[in-house]
Amino acid sequence: MTTDRQYTWLITGCSRGIGLDLTKRLLESSENFIIAAVRNPEKATALQALTLSGKGTLIVIKLDVDNADAIIRSVEEVKAILGDRGLDYLINNAAVNQEIDKPFTMKIDGWTNVFRTNVVAPALMAQVYLPLVERSTKKTIVNVSSSLASFGVAHDERWASYSVTKAALDMLTHKQHKERPDLMIICLNPGWVKTDMGTQDAFLTLDESVPGIVQTLTSLRPEDNGRLVDYRHEILPW
Ligand SMILES: NC(=O)c1ccc[n+]([C@@H]2O[C@H](COP(=O)([O-])OP(=O)(O)OC[C@H]3O[C@@H](n4cnc5c(N)ncnc54)[C@H](OP(=O)(O)O)[C@@H]3O)[C@@H](O)[C@H]2O)c1
Incomplete structure (x- = not known):
């Protein structure tokens, strides 16, 4: 059921991990209308099961963010779903990584694909969804990043190719904020979370992140705008 008070969300990469759990938590409130994008809706059984539960509204759409034409085409589908409403939250969550690689041995060919998913896709998503974001109340774009992108957070040489893409995503966010300071645009660090990507070695469970x-x-402050913000609502250094 939809009400006038609902906030609208478009989240990429909702088949598993943080995207799936974020969708589940948002559905606990009737205030949320969530469009959950996945590349294989027919295989996203855990997500599809959520359509039967929760107080909010869930619509599942197909979107492979590696396909630029599909991203562009998805706007018309989302517009039709939203009607005359805008998009309050665009969450660029989908991402990939190579194995835990190091700079002098990482696979350079495969890195191009990681860069396309982690950087190029969020950039295009923001461009094509901008009119819908502008039409909303919250006007928020969230690029899911990582503390591995930060020069100010100590880490070692591993996860090299992935970390570079997330640092690029942070700079994209900074540039987006500089061009459109009237919007709310942040990078989000979810923490190191036990998912397929985070592995079971991670410090945090999904319940903790x-x-x-x-x-x-849902409580972003003016000082968060254009910054790398973590799941505890702390601003991290670049
Ligand atoms: N887990 C951590 O510790 C951690 C830490 C810092 C940042 N992050 C960030 O948090 C976000 C979520 O990570 P996660 O741990 O939940 O990862 P995950 O468990 O590996 O899930 C990744 C999600 O992204 C989707 N995806 C990948 N490529 C896609 C594409 N081309 N089109 C559409 N969907 C695609 C996957 O869909 P399929 O099922 O179709 O593959 C899956 O739903 C990512 O941006 C990640 O970089 C995670």
Whole structure:
């Protein structure tokens, strides 16, 4: 059921991990109308099961963010779903990584694909969804980044190719904020979370990260704008 008070969300990469759990948590509130994008809706059984539960509204759409034409085409589908409403939150969550690689041995060919998913796709998403974001109340774009992107957070030489893409995503966010300071545009660090990408070695469970993400995203402050913000609502250094 939809009401006038609902905030609208478009989240990429909702088949599993943080995207799936974020969708589940947002659905706990009737205030949220969520468009969850996945590249294989027929295989996203855990996500599809959520359509039967929760107080909010969930619509699942197909979107492979590696396909630029599909991103562009998706706007018409999302417009039709939203009607005369704008898009309050665009969450660029989908991402990939190579194995835990190091700079002098990482696979250079495969890196191009990682860069396309982690940087080029969020850039295009923001461009084509800008009119819908502008039409909304919250006007928020969230690029899901990582503390691995930060020069100010200590880390070692591993995850090299992935870390570089997330640092590029942070700079994209900075540039987007400089061009459109009237919008709310942030990078989000979810913490190191136990997912397929984060592995079971991660410090945090989804239960420890995602409620904080929801709390943070729904209470963003002017000082967060253009910054790297984490799941505890702390601003991290670049
Ligand atoms: N987990 C962590 O510790 C951690 C830490 C810092 C940042 N992050 C960031 O948090 C976000 C979510 O990570 P996660 O841990 O949930 O990862 P994950 O468990 O590996 O899930 C990745 C999600 O992205 C989707 N995806 C990948 N490529 C896609 C594409 N081309 N089109 C559409 N969807 C695509 C996957 O869909 P399929 O099922 O179709 O593959 C999946 O739903 C990412 O941006 C990641 O970089 C994670």
